[in-house]
Amino acid sequence: MTDIRTDDAAPADRTPTTTGTAMTGTAAGSADDILAIATEQVLGRGVGLTREQVLAVLSLPDERLPELLDLAHKVRMRWCGPEVEVEGIISLKTGGCPEDCHFCSQSGLFESPVRSAWIDIPALVEAAKQTAKTGATEFCIVAAVRGPDERLMSQVAAAVEAIRAEVDIQVACSLGMLTQDQVDALVEMGVHRYNHNLETARSHFPNVVSTHTWEERFDTLRMVRDAGMEVCCGGILGMGETREQRAEFAAELAELCPDEVPMNFLNPRPGTPFGDLEVMPATEALACVGAFRLALPRTILRFAGGREITLGDLGAQQGILGGINAVIVGNYLTTLGRPAEEDLDLLVDLQMPIKALNDTM
Template sequence: MPHIDCKPRTDWNAFADAALSGRPLTVEEGLDVLRAPDEELLPLLHAAWRVRSRYFGNKVMLNMIMNAKSGLCPEDCGYCSQSIVSRADIPRYSLLDKESLLAGAREALARKAGTFCIVASGRGPTDRELREVAEAVREIRRTMPLKICACLGLLREGQAELLAEAGVHRYNHNLNTSRERYGRIATTHTFEQRVETVERVKAAGISPCSGVIIGMGESDEEIVDMALTLRALDADSIPVNFLNAIPGTPLEGAGRVSARKALKVLALFRFICPDKEIRVAGGREITLRSLQPLALYAANSLFVGDYLTTPGQEVSRDHQMIEDLGFEIVQYVPGSADSEQRKSPAGA
C-alpha cells in the first residue's frame, strides 16, 4: 500500500490573516514558512498574494541601478566584487560626472523604472562626492519624473540632511545578514554602524531602504531574525538579494539557494513586512530562473537592467513577464501620494 501522510497541512491563510491584522509572525511561524513542504508552495504563495494585493494590488515597481563609482573600496565584505579583498575582474573608476548620471536617469525612464538608484562603492562619501551627487539629484528632480535613491555607504553626521535638501527620496543601506553572522561577512565595519546609518536617514526625513542577501551560510533562524529586524527598523523598501557568488570574492564557492527556497523567503518577508515594498533583487535571474514570475506574487518590486558588476535580465523580458502576469508597471508621478520623503522621523 502507498504511504499516506496524515499530517494536516499548514493553514497559510491564517498567516495572511495575521499579517493583515498587523500581528508579526512568531519565530516558529517564520520557520514554518521557510521549511514548508514544496508541495505547499503554491498555497503559501497564494496566501502571500492576499497580503501583497491588499497593499499593492497588481502593481509592480521598477528600479534601475547605476554604478556611479566602481571598485576602489577599502571594506572587506566577502560577497562584494568591489571590496579590497576581491580578485574579481571588474571596472574600477571614480565618481562619474553629472552628465553621466543624467544619462543614467534618462535610461531609467526608458526602461519604465520609477526609481533611479545612484550607487557608489566605498566606506562612505567624501564631502566632494556628496556635493556632486546632490547637484546631479537636483537636476534630475528638476527635469525628470523619477524617484531618486542614493546608496553611498555609511553616512556621517549632517550628510543625510544634505541629501534630503537636494531631493533624494530614498537611501539604501542594506543590513545584508544577521547581527550574529555579520562579523563572518565583514570586519571593517559593524552591523551596528549599518543600523546607525539607516537611523540617520530616517531622522533626516528620507525614506529608508534596507535589505538582505540570502545564501551566505545563514540559518533559517537567522533569516527570520533578519525579517523581524527590518520590520522593527521600519524600512520602507526591502531588497531581497540572492547571493551571486562572483569568482574572485571570498564567497565564490558558496552554494546557490534553490528557487523554491527563494520563493519561501519572499513569502516570509511579505508576511512579516506586509505593507512594505519587497523587491526581488540581485541574483534573481540565476536563483529563480524559470520561476521568476512566481516571485511577484509575494514581491511587488524588481530591479531592471544590470546590477553593479553583473548583468541582469534583458529589460524587454521583464516587461513581458509583468504583462503576461496581468500586472501593471507603476510610473512615478511627482507630488503624488506615493511619498516624496518621509513626513516625519517616525514615518507618520
C-alpha cells in the same frame, strides 16, 4: 536595491553553514497550521509574522510552497495593491572599496576583476533618462565606499541637480555609512530614499563583514529614517546563513519598518571569499520571498540581484505572484540582469500595472 549594502555571533569564518533543503522539517508547535494562522493574522489583520512564525513558515515541506506563495500574493494584493514599482540603478563610483564584504567584487581587498572607476554627470543624466523610458519611477545612484567623502558628496549633489532638471523621476542614493551632516545634505538635495542594506541577520553579520559592524549600518538607517527620507534596507540570502538566521533577519527588518526591502540572492563572484558558495536552490529562495512578505505585509518587496541565476524566468513569475511588488530592471552594479523589456513584458502578461510616478510622491 543592492549596496538598493553581534554581539552573540559565532566567530567569523568563510565556511558556508548547512541550511538543508528549503521547506523541510517542522518548527515546534506551529508548522502544521502556520499558514492558517498567517491567513487570519497577516491577510486578515495586516499584522506581520514574528520571528518564530517566520521560522515555522520556512520549515514547511516543499509541497506547501504553492500554498505559501498563493497566500503571500493575496497579502501583497490586499495591503499593497497590484502596482509594481520599477527602478533602475547605476554606479557613480565603482570598485576600490576599503570594506571586506565577502560577497562583493568591488572590495579593494580581494583579487577580483572589478577596478575603480567614476561615471561623469552627463552619463548619469543619460542613464536616468533611459531608466525613465522603461516606466521606472526610481533611479538610484550607488557608490562603492565605506561612506562618502567631500568629493563624492559634491558629485552626488551635482548629479541630483542635473537629473532633477531634465528627468521626471525620483532620485535615491546608496553611499554607505553616513554622518548626520551628510544625511541632512542629502535631504536638502531632494534625495527621497536612501538604501543601506543590513545584508544579513545580526548574528551572522561577522561571518560576512569584519571591517565594520551591523550596528554601524543600523545607525545610518536610524538617522535616515529620523530625517524623513524613505528607508530602503534589505540584504542577500544564500551567504551560508541558517534557516533560523533567515527568520531572524526578517524579524529585524520588520522591527526597522523600512519603506522598501530589496531581496538579493548571492551570485558568487570570482575572487571574493564567497566566490565558491553554491547558488541558493530556487525552492529556498521562493520560500524566503513568501515568508518575508508575511513578515512585512505593507512593505515594498523588491526583486534585486541574483534572481536571474537563482530563479530563472519561471521563478521570477512565481515571485511576482508570491509577494514581490517591485523590480530592478536592467543590469546591477557588477553583474548582468534581465533585459528590461523581459521584465516589463512579464508584468503586462501578469496584468500587473507599473506604479505611476505621482503614486510615489
